[in-house]
Structure formats: C-alpha cells, structure tokens
Amino acid sequence: MVNFMTETEYFTLYRLAEGVYAAIAKPGQGAWSNAGVVDLGDELLVFDSFSTPSAAKELRKQAEMICGKKVKYLINSHYHGDHVFGNQVFEDATIISTSSTYKWFKEQNTIHDVEKEIDETKQYLHNLRNQIEKTEDKIIKISLLNQYEEMSKVLEELPHLETVLPSVIFEKHLVIHGSKRTVELHCLGGGHSPSDTFLYLPADKIAFMGDIITEKIHLPINNPKEFLTILENVKQMDMDTVVPGHGEVGTLALGETLMSYLSFLIKKVEYAQQNNISLSDFISEFVTPIEYANWKGVNGITRNLTTVYNFYAGVFE
Ligand SMILES: [Zn+2]
Structure with a gap:
C-alpha cells in the first residue's frame, strides 16, 4: 500500500x-x-x-x-x-x-579543485542551453531542460559540497x-x-x-x-x-519492462552486426518503437544503442 x-x-x-x-x-x-x-x-x-x-x-x-x-x-x-x-x-x-x-x-x-569544478559545470550548463535551443525532438528537449535544472541545483551547492x-x-x-x-x-x-x-x-x-x-x-x-x-x-x-x-x-512489472527493453536492444544489435551494418548506419536507420517513444533521456535511445553495439562488438559478427 x-x-x-x-x-x-x-x-x-x-x-x-x-x-x-x-x-x-x-x-x-x-x-x-x-x-x-x-x-x-x-x-x-x-x-x-x-x-x-x-x-x-x-x-x-x-x-x-x-x-x-x-x-x-x-x-x-x-x-x-x-x-x-x-x-x-x-x-x-x-x-x-x-x-x-x-x-x-x-x-x-572526489573534488580536487572546486573552482575548476564550478567552471566546468558552468560550461556544461552553457552547452546544455545551446542543445536545448537546437533540439526539435520534444521528449529530448524536456529531458535536457530537466538535466539543466538538476545540474543548476548541483552548481548552487558546489561551493560547500563535500564528498x-x-x-x-x-x-x-x-x-x-x-x-x-x-x-x-x-x-x-x-x-x-x-x-x-x-x-x-x-x-x-x-x-x-x-x-x-x-x-x-x-x-x-x-x-x-x-x-x-x-x-x-x-x-x-x-x-x-x-x-x-x-x-x-x-x-x-517495472523490472520486466526494463528486461524487454534490454532484450530488444540486444536483439537489434545482434541483427545489425550479423549483417555487417556499421554503428552509424545502425543508428541513423533505427526507428524507436512506440512503447519507448515517450521514454526520457538527454540522448534518447541513441546512447544505449551505441553502448550495446560497442559492448557486443566482435561477439555477433
Ligand atoms: Zn545512476
């Protein structure tokens, strides 16, 4: 309950x-x-x-x-x-x-140099801002905005943050x-x-x-x-x-959804590698299925396609 x-x-x-x-x-x-x-x-x-x-x-x-x-x-x-x-x-x-x-x-x-950390975070936020303006994908835009807000909160507290x-x-x-x-x-x-x-x-x-x-x-x-x-x-x-x-x-059921997602990614990568499809072609030709279309993430599904592809490099070929 x-x-x-x-x-x-x-x-x-x-x-x-x-x-x-x-x-x-x-x-x-x-x-x-x-x-x-x-x-x-x-x-x-x-x-x-x-x-x-x-x-x-x-x-x-x-x-x-x-x-x-x-x-x-x-x-x-x-x-x-x-x-x-x-x-x-x-x-x-x-x-x-x-x-x-x-x-x-x-x-x-570990924070070695807090000033450097602050500068880098500011730069990261600046880049995020540019990405937000350029992105046309609605879900990615929302994800980037959320990332921006969360990182801004971390930046505010960096001066007194101790790990x-x-x-x-x-x-x-x-x-x-x-x-x-x-x-x-x-x-x-x-x-x-x-x-x-x-x-x-x-x-x-x-x-x-x-x-x-x-x-x-x-x-x-x-x-x-x-x-x-x-x-x-x-x-x-x-x-x-x-x-x-x-x-x-x-x-x-949340875990089962994630299992289906992972199995799906692996299956797609297996097919691509067995057919000698390069990573860049694999990503550009990929169509996100409807069940994952509203999943959030600053890189959409692309980062995970890349991770899984690279993980299995040489395995399925
Ligand atoms: Zn985590």
Missing part, C-alpha cells in the same frame, strides 16, 4: 508499510533520484542521499521527525552523483557500499538486524553502473532498487548482459513493492 505522507520542496514522501518510506524526487529541485527510509526499531536506515546536501538535509529532518529516531546507516546504491552528493548530511552515520562502488566513488566523485565516502564495505550481501526489522543488501553485479546494490526488506516484500530499476527512461547501461542477468534474478525474489531509482513506486 502506497500512502501519501508529506510533500517537501525536493520530494514527496510515501509510506509503504509501518516504518518504511519512499522519497520520490520532484523533477528539477535538487533531489534528482529517489531515496528510502527504513525504521529498524531503535534507529533508522536511509537508502541513497540525493544529488544535493539541501535535499538530503530535508530527508533526514523528515525521517527523524516522523519516526522520532536517529539515522544510523546510509546506503549508497552506486557511485553516481545524483545518488550520493547528499552524503555529507550523514557524516555521523555509518555509510555503506560495495568495495567497487567505494573505488568508483573515490575515483570519480563523504562510505566506510563500511561489503561485496555481495550484507544483512542488518535491527531490533524490529531485518534488511538485506544485495549486489548481484553491475548493470547500470559497475556495481549496483539494492535494499530488500524480506518481511515487508519491499525493495529499494537504486538504478537497476527505473521507470520510462533510457538510463545509462554499463553492461547489458549482466544487467539482464541481475533483473532475471531479481524477478525470482518475493517483492510486492518496488521503489525505482527514478520514477514512481511500482511493482516487479
């Missing part, structure tokens, strides 16, 4: 079960991705920390107010900034990720026994990022999926083959409620 709890500037909070909450990001406000709050009994666990400290601060405030308990754990589903740039708000909590996410986080997210790394590291599975609730962290590999973790609440049959499951977006793919295997395994699990990394709360 998904019950509305409260609305903030950054997200809408839904109650999924007693002591289990999904924070669904409002577009363009500085949250960017979804997060979760779980009451373990004596303390709280938070899943992902949004893309800005301000949004994360609001999440922590709401969670501690509603539950009357303190946050003890923060989970980072993967290293992407839109899920971890709020980490500094949970500096006093135990931040948990896989060893691979830790490594990528450290390599990719706080996870300190408790696991590989594939981690169980946390609270006094009232047990939760499980699962990493079945890397599909969307090099290492994707999801949070599973076995007694409640609820899962917070990070970006292994998203709704109606051409999300970046790291490894299409492993992505499919992960989703096949997730499908076998007993889940009634699924919180995607981006999009509204749903069920495992």
Whole structure:
C-alpha cells in the first residue's frame, strides 16, 4: 500500500508499510533520484542521499521527525552523483557500499579543485542551453531542460559540497538486524553502473532498487548482459513493492519492462552486426518503437544503442 505522507520542496514522501518510506524526487529541485527510509526499531536506515546536501538535509529532518529516531546507516546504491552528493548530511552515520562502488566513488566523485569544478559545470550548463535551443525532438528537449535544472541545483551547492565516502564495505550481501526489522543488501553485479546494490526488506516484500530499476527512461547501461542477468534474478525474489531509482513506486512489472527493453536492444544489435551494418548506419536507420517513444533521456535511445553495439562488438559478427 502506497500512502501519501508529506510533500517537501525536493520530494514527496510515501509510506509503504509501518516504518518504511519512499522519497520520490520532484523533477528539477535538487533531489534528482529517489531515496528510502527504513525504521529498524531503535534507529533508522536511509537508502541513497540525493544529488544535493539541501535535499538530503530535508530527508533526514523528515525521517527523524516522523519516526522520532536517529539515522544510523546510509546506503549508497552506486557511485553516481545524483545518488550520493547528499552524503555529507550523514557524516555521523555509518555509510555503506560495495568495495567497487567505494573505488568508483573515490575515483570519480572526489573534488580536487572546486573552482575548476564550478567552471566546468558552468560550461556544461552553457552547452546544455545551446542543445536545448537546437533540439526539435520534444521528449529530448524536456529531458535536457530537466538535466539543466538538476545540474543548476548541483552548481548552487558546489561551493560547500563535500564528498563523504562510505566506510563500511561489503561485496555481495550484507544483512542488518535491527531490533524490529531485518534488511538485506544485495549486489548481484553491475548493470547500470559497475556495481549496483539494492535494499530488500524480506518481511515487508519491499525493495529499494537504486538504478537497476527505473521507470520510462533510457538510463545509462554499463553492461547489458549482466544487467539482464541481475533483473532475471531479481524477478525470482518475493517483492510486492518496488521503489525505482527514478520514477514512481511500482511493482516487479517495472523490472520486466526494463528486461524487454534490454532484450530488444540486444536483439537489434545482434541483427545489425550479423549483417555487417556499421554503428552509424545502425543508428541513423533505427526507428524507436512506440512503447519507448515517450521514454526520457538527454540522448534518447541513441546512447544505449551505441553502448550495446560497442559492448557486443566482435561477439555477433
Ligand atoms: Zn545512476
């Protein structure tokens, strides 16, 4: 049961079960991705920390107010900034990720020179602005505008942004026994990022999926083959409620849609490579099927066609 709890500037909070909450990001406000709050009994666990400290601060405030308990754990589903740039708000909590996410986080997210970072982000926004003006595709235009708004929020907070790394590291599975609730962290590999973790609440049959499951977006793919295997395994699990990394709360049907999408991309690439169609011809001749026509993404389906084509280079020929 998904019950509305409260609305903030950054997200809408839904109650999924007693002591289990999904924070669904409002577009363009500085949250960017979804997060979760779980009451373990004596303390709280938070899943992902949004893309800005301000949004994360609001999440922590709401969670501690509603539950009357303190946050003890923060989970980072993967290293992407839109899920971890709020980490500094949970500096006093135990931040948990896989060893691979830790490594990528450290390599990719560390800010060495904040002035340079600000300049680069301004330049990126300037380029986005040009792209928005030039683009005629309506869906891509909306996606670019959203990207522009989200990145502007990150830019506003860059001067005081600190990347706080996870300190408790696991590989594939981690169980946390609270006094009232047990939760499980699962990493079945890397599909969307090099290492994707999801949070599973076995007694409640609820899962917070990070970006292994998203709704109606051409999300970046790291490894299409492993992505499919992960989703096949997730499908076998007993889940009634699924919180995607981006999009509204749903069920495992969201995962099945994504599996069809990935299988479709792989099938198209297989055909192209078996017929010696070059990447550029493959992309220019490609017609997006109606079921994916309104999916958002700054590059539409093109980036994923490229990723999957390059991933299978030499395999299907
Ligand atoms: Zn991501």
